[in-house]
Amino acid sequence: MLLFxxxxxxxxxxxxxxxxxxxxxxxxxxxxxxIKLIFLKAPGDVAYxxxxxxxxxxxxxxxxxFIAQFASYVGNLLQGDWGNSLITGQxxxxxxxxxxxxxxxxxxxxxxxxxxxxxxxxxxxxxNQNGKLDxxxxxxxxxxxxxxxxxVGPILMVSLILLLPPGSIPYGWGGIFDVRVILPxxxxxxxxxxxxxxxxxxxxxxxxxxxxxxxxxxxxxxERIVVLRxxxxxxxxxxxxxxxxxxxxxxxxxxxxxxVFGLPGLGRLAVQSxxxxxxxxxxxxxxxxxxxxxxxxxxVDLAYPLLDPRAHAARxxx
Amino acid sequence: xxQEDSGRGLSRRSFVKLAAAVAGAALPLGWQQALAEEGVxxxxxxxxxxxxxxxxxxxxxxxxxxLIWASPMYFDPEGNIHPYLFTSWQPxxxxxxxxxxxxPDAVFSDGTPxxxxxxxxxxxxxxxxxxxxxxxxxxxxxxxxxxxxHTGGARELSGVRIVNDKQxxxxxxxxxxxxxxxxxxxxxxxxxxxxxVDENGDAKEEWWQPANGLVVSGPFRPTLVDMTxxxxxxxPNPLFFGPAPALTRVExxxxxDTVVAVAALQKGEFDAHTELRVxxxxxxxxxxxxxxxxxxxxxxxxxxxxxxxxxxxxxxxALILAIDREGLKTVTIGDGPSKKAEQxxxxxxxxxxxxxxxxxxxxxxxxxxxxxxxxxxxxxPSLMMVGISAPEFEAAxxxxxxxxxxxxxxDSVQMKPQIDAYSGPDQGNVQIFRDDVATRVPDAVVYLMxxxxxxxxxxxxxxxxxxxxxxxxxxxxxSMLPPSDPRRDELAREAQRLFRNDYVFIPxxxxxxxxxxxxxxxxxxxxxxxxxxxxxxxxxxx
Numbered sequence: 001m002l003l004f005x006x007x008x009x010x011x012x013x014x015x016x017x018x019x020x021x022x023x024x025x026x027x028x029x030x031x032x033x034x035i036k037l038i039f040l041k042a043p044g045d046v047a048y049x050x051x052x053x054x055x056x057x058x059x060x061x062x063x064x065x066f067i068a069q070f071a072s073y074v075g076n077l078l079q080g081d082w083g084n085s086l087i088t089g090q091x092x093x094x095x096x097x098x099x100x101x102x103x104x105x106x107x108x109x110x111x112x113x114x115x116x117x118x119x120x121x122x123x124x125x126x127x128n129q130n131g132k133l134d135x136x137x138x139x140x141x142x143x144x145x146x147x148x149x150x151x152v153g154p155i156l157m158v159s160l161i162l163l164l165p166p167g168s169i170p171y172g173w174g175g176i177f178d179v180r181v182i183l184p185x186x187x188x189x190x191x192x193x194x195x196x197x198x199x200x201x202x203x204x205x206x207x208x209x210x211x212x213x214x215x216x217x218x219x220x221x222x223e224r225i226v227v228l229r230x231x232x233x234x235x236x237x238x239x240x241x242x243x244x245x246x247x248x249x250x251x252x253x254x255x256x257x258x259x260v261f262g263l264p265g266l267g268r269l270a271v272q273s274x275x276x277x278x279x280x281x282x283x284x285x286x287x288x289x290x291x292x293x294x295x296x297x298x299x300v301d302l303a304y305p306l307l308d309p310r311a312h313a314a315r316x317x318x
Numbered sequence: 319x320x321q322e323d324s325g326r327g328l329s330r331r332s333f334v335k336l337a338a339a340v341a342g343a344a345l346p347l348g349w350q351q352a353l354a355e356e357g358v359x360x361x362x363x364x365x366x367x368x369x370x371x372x373x374x375x376x377x378x379x380x381x382x383x384x385l386i387w388a389s390p391m392y393f394d395p396e397g398n399i400h401p402y403l404f405t406s407w408q409p410x411x412x413x414x415x416x417x418x419x420x421x422p423d424a425v426f427s428d429g430t431p432x433x434x435x436x437x438x439x440x441x442x443x444x445x446x447x448x449x450x451x452x453x454x455x456x457x458x459x460x461x462x463x464x465x466x467x468h469t470g471g472a473r474e475l476s477g478v479r480i481v482n483d484k485q486x487x488x489x490x491x492x493x494x495x496x497x498x499x500x501x502x503x504x505x506x507x508x509x510x511x512x513x514x515v516d517e518n519g520d521a522k523e524e525w526w527q528p529a530n531g532l533v534v535s536g537p538f539r540p541t542l543v544d545m546t547x548x549x550x551x552x553x554p555n556p557l558f559f560g561p562a563p564a565l566t567r568v569e570x571x572x573x574x575d576t577v578v579a580v581a582a583l584q585k586g587e588f589d590a591h592t593e594l595r596v597x598x599x600x601x602x603x604x605x606x607x608x609x610x611x612x613x614x615x616x617x618x619x620x621x622x623x624x625x626x627x628x629x630x631x632x633x634x635x636a637l638i639l640a641i642d643r644e645g646l647k648t649v650t651i652g653d654g655p656s657k658k659a660e661q662x663x664x665x666x667x668x669x670x671x672x673x674x675x676x677x678x679x680x681x682x683x684x685x686x687x688x689x690x691x692x693x694x695x696x697x698x699p700s701l702m703m704v705g706i707s708a709p710e711f712e713a714a715x716x717x718x719x720x721x722x723x724x725x726x727x728x729d730s731v732q733m734k735p736q737i738d739a740y741s742g743p744d745q746g747n748v749q750i751f752r753d754d755v756a757t758r759v760p761d762a763v764v765y766l767m768x769x770x771x772x773x774x775x776x777x778x779x780x781x782x783x784x785x786x787x788x789x790x791x792x793x794x795x796x797s798m799l800p801p802s803d804p805r806r807d808e809l810a811r812e813a814q815r816l817f818r819n820d821y822v823f824i825p826x827x828x829x830x831x832x833x834x835x836x837x838x839x840x841x842x843x844x845x846x847x848x849x850x851x852x853x854x855x856x857x858x859x860x
Contacts (some may be wrong), residue, residue: 055447055469088369089450090523095368098546158581169587171573172547240740260575264546275736 003315005298012294017074019290020283024070027279028252073283085273094279095269099119100288103265105176106248107256109185114192119239121193122200123227129205137197153187153260172262184261185205188254192246198244203235248293258264322665343619349613357566360544362579366548366572370526372507373578375453380590383504384849385552385568388424388535388560390437391502394851395611395831395843397665399502402560403432403535413493413800420484422561426510428531434486438478439511442467445475448520454536456758456768457506462671474520495800499521499759503847508535535852537563548572563854564841583607583836585631589858590835590842592819597709600655603836609655610831612665613846614765615756619703619718619824621749626784627698628749632690635821638676640683640725643716643825650714662755662814664828665846666809668762670814676825680725687726695727702744706750707735714826715752751780754829762810763796770817781822789813 029223057063061072076083082092118141125137161169170180207213208231216230217223255267266285273281364378372383384392390404404418424432444451445458445467458464461478478490490497510533514525526532526539537560538552552568571588573579577595582588585604595737599608621628621637628634647658657664660675692698701722706715712733719731737745755769755776769776771793772785796809831844841855 056450085368090368102546152578154575157575157578161578161581161585161587166585166587171584172549172571172579174547260578262366262548262572262574264548268366 005302008294008298008301012291014292016287016290020074020287021070023283023286024073024279025066026283028066028069043288077287082284084262085278085281087276087278092284094267095281096284096288099264099266099269102173102263103250103254103267106181106184106188106254106263106265107247109176109181109190110188111247114196114246115187115188117189117201117241118193118196119236122197123163123204123232125197125228126201126204126208136216138201141194141197144190147190148256149187149190149254150260152190153184153257156183156187157260167215170261171263180261184257184263186255187261187311188250192243192250193293195242195246199239200235203238204231207231207234231291233307237304240300240303240307248289248296320434320768320818328402330486331436347792357564357857359565359568359590359856361568361570362582362588362594363548363550363570363572364592365574368545369431370522370543370550372504372509372526373449373451373521373564375444375451375456375505376463378592380504380693381848382570383507384536384847384851385508385538386534386536386540386555386855387504387507388432388558389502389504389507389847390418391498392846392849392851393442393502393760393845397611397846399499400851402603403508408497409497411497413495413497413798416490416497417481418486418488421559422484423432424535425557425559426535426629427539427555427557428510428533429557430510430533431483432508432535433483434480435483436511437486438475438480439515441478441506441509442475443511443515443519443521444474444506446470446473446520451506453505455498460490460492460500462489462491464491488817493798495798496761496764499761500764501802504849505758505847538565538568550824562853564857565843586836589839592834592845594832594834595708595710599775599832605655606833606837607835608832610833610847612657613829613831614665614760615754615757615829615846616659616661616662616664617752617754617826617829618659618662619714620751620753620776620780620827621824622751622780622782623784623820623821623822625747625749626688627692627701629782630690630692631821632686633692633698635723636683636686636690636726637680638683638821638824639686640754641721641824642678643676644678645721646714646717646826649717650710651827655830655832657830659825661825662817662823663762663765663810666757666760666762666810667764667801668810670811673811673814674818676818676821678681683725695729697729698730698731700732702748702749702751703731703733703750704731704737704748705735711752718824723744753780756829760802760846762807763793766810766813766817767793767797769821770813783822784822786816789816792816 045080054063061069064072073083080093084091085095090198095252114208121137121141125134128134161258164170170183172180174180213226216226254263254265255271257263258268266288269281270285273285343695348446359384359684367379368375369377370379372387374380378602380494388403388471389405390402391399392402393399403421403424407416407418409416418437420432420434420437426432427683441461443449447468447470454468458475458672460474463472463475464477466472467475477491479487479489481487488497489577494500513531513533514521516522524530530660532540534540534555537555537558539555540550542549542551542555544550548571550570554563570592573582576594579594580596580602581593583591594603596602602806614749621634623629628637643658651658661670661673663669674751687695706712715733719733722728724732734740737748740748753776755765757765757768759765770784770789771777772783772790792809792813796806796813799806799809831846831848833842834846836860840857843851845851
């Protein structure tokens with residue numbers, strides 16, 4: 001197991017370097033001179049002075065060749081220096097350190113809630129296949145998943161503003177256990193719940209008529225035991241894979257929810273830095289996103305043998 | 319930043335309005351009444367601001383700087399200058415040396431007297447490139463030694479001399495009869511330099527945090543700047559040298575989604591907004607919220623004189639004459655509060671009453687296009703617009719493009735919010751820039767120097783290096799004259815008329831500085847510096 005993890009982590013390093021290189025090159029050659037763009041995008045009364053621009057570019061180290069800049073960036077990164085924001089001048093690590101935990105907590109809480117809500121619903125729907133409960137569950141999941149978060153978020157927010165007593169506006173971040181997080185979590189869970197309900201239902205239907213399930217029933221085991229001990233393990237394998245993908249998108253891209261509910265997360269930071277051409281922040285967010293993808297895949301891979309012994313045996317045989 | 323829907327189909331805004339109407343119909347009336355907490359001003363802020371330094375010369379927090387910083391002088395909403403930190407000022411005979419007297423009782427919020435050393439040190443700090451004050455040129459560019467400091471070649475402004483603790487003398491590179499007007503704003507605040515700078519003389523990180531011992535000079539002082547939630551709170555500064563403020567507290571909270579912000583303002587959860595740009599602002603929050611004094615600021619479309627096809631004067635003239643600008647006004651700004659623009663100048667004494675507006679003449683426009691080097695619309699390269707970054711700008715750009723299609727047969731017009739949205743090679747070929755021009759000095763010459771003089775960023779960036787030597791000469795001559803000399807405005811008008819005949823801009827509208835506060839907020843007049851002029855007078859409720 002440890003060797004497996006170590007091998008995977010070692011593979012991360014060149015992968016992350018390659019991603020960094022590509023993103024850095026795209027930013028360097030694709031979007032144009034960031035300092036000049038800062039002045040071009042500034043309001044009309046901000047002076048455009050070539051000497052000033054050169055001074056700012058030189059201070060930011062952007063007058064060096066691409067390879068020199070990239071090497072310098074990687075060297076600093078390895079020493080824990082993520083650089084400073086071109087817009088605010090503040091250390092990037094501090095900006096990331098403020099945003100990442102917010103997104104991380106939201107993502108984790110969403111996954112946990114989704115798991116607790118969607119998997120049982122999916123199982124219930126599958127066990128009542130083509131029955132009233134199945135249709136209601138599936139229909140509700142589809143309806144909920146069809147409404148975009150940037151529609152349902154503001155509607156819920158405005159409705160609450162009108163309904164709640166004064167001073168109770170559920171806006172801002174007060175931690176994952178703060179009451180203000182209920183509404184954003186609700187909105188964040190909608191699409192994942194819809195996906196996982198349908199995924200679970202399909203997986204259960206696929207498994208429920210297998211021989212080993214028939215054997216378990218034939219042995220006289222209670223249905224509850226048949227479902228929980230025999231059926232769930234093969235069902236959870238694709239579900240966990242899906243949850244891993246959902247987790248990545250939640251942490252990196254819950255932009256609409258973050259904007260509507262005032263949550264200072266990574267999604268919002270990513271969009272803001274892209275709009276501002278704030279390269280150091282863009283690179284940092286990209287790095288974290290890429291690392292998260294790899295970590296998520298690793299966690300899912302580690303979970304497979306726990307869920308399905310056949311996966312563990314297959315890995316051992318290799 | 320929040321992205322607004324474009325208005326195609328059932329928009330997010332319509333959806334939300336429908337839901338709010340349904341929810342609102344079921345409410346007990348009591349909860350919909352005004353919820354003002356007397357003595358407390360609650361403000362919706364634009365965004366989660368990562369930087370509250372007052373030394374940036376702008377930013378989303380700029381509009382609130384007058385709450386905590388005392389500027390040298392200030393303008394009232396009518397454009398009259400008032401003493402503040404500087405109680406009096408005097409130029410010499412040829413306007414090259416200015417002497418300023420500092421208020422004898424002026425102190426920072428820790429009791430430290432504000433001295434000439436603080437003024438000199440603050441201006442030098444603001445001028446350094448490491449401070450990244452993006453508008454310092456507007457304030458100190460005429461001061462001797464400024465360019466050396468501004469490009470990093472020197473640390474000290476050679477033209478600023480400390481006469482004594484309460485008097486400072488400024489020597490300029492050349493005559494500047496309106497230097498006093500240029501410093502009457504919050505662009506270069508006077509700070510307690512010894513607490514702000516590090517051993518290299520640069521501003522320390524987050525020196526503006528209350529937790530880092532921030533001292534201020536204005537009627538309020540910050541007690542909370544939460545970088546995670548974006549919440550900011552101010553309380554009265556007990557050592558403020560001016561009148562005691564009427565408010566007991568000011569609270570800022572960021573709400574980036576404008577739909578939520580409007581609902582919160584309507585509900586009474588908040589009293590004011592930093593800067594709210596939504597369609598139908600008057601209908602949603604009332605005329606008083608959206609109205610205010612006209613300020614010398616205009617939104618226009620600028621044509622590049624360097625890029626094909628607008629490098630051809632006949633093409634530029636054709637493009638301008640083909641637009642029904644009355645229709646443009648109707649579909650974009652409607653009945654106000656912004657005003658349709660005919661000329662660059664507005665809200666200054668030099669506005670030209672005899673300015674000849676561009677006519678709407680599609681026939682003449684087609685003729686000009688035929689006479690141009692391109693001959694026909696199908697020979698024109700694709701027109702590229704930039705600065706189309708908000709729904710109102712998109713509405714205007716779409717209208718203009720449609721006018722060109724109908725009247726000139728031009729059917730290839732691209733629109734992007736920012737120049738880097740175009741591919742690298744295309745970035746150098748953009749012909750049309752939507753942008754505002756403004757001045758924080760109520761003076762026609764300064765306004766035009768920033769808009770149409772060849773050295774202005776507007777001329778260099780937005781008009782492709784536009785240069786009319788006669789325009790430059792007139793403005794430079796006018797800039798040497800005192801404001802009391804009627805020739806100053808006459809020369810400015812003449813320069814503007816010459817500029818008109820170069821056909822380099824599509825006039826759109828002039829702005830007002832909206833109150834951006836609900837009717838229950840009183841004494842909230844904003845000046846052309848976008849700050850509340852006399853924040854100690856603000857009251858809420860009653």
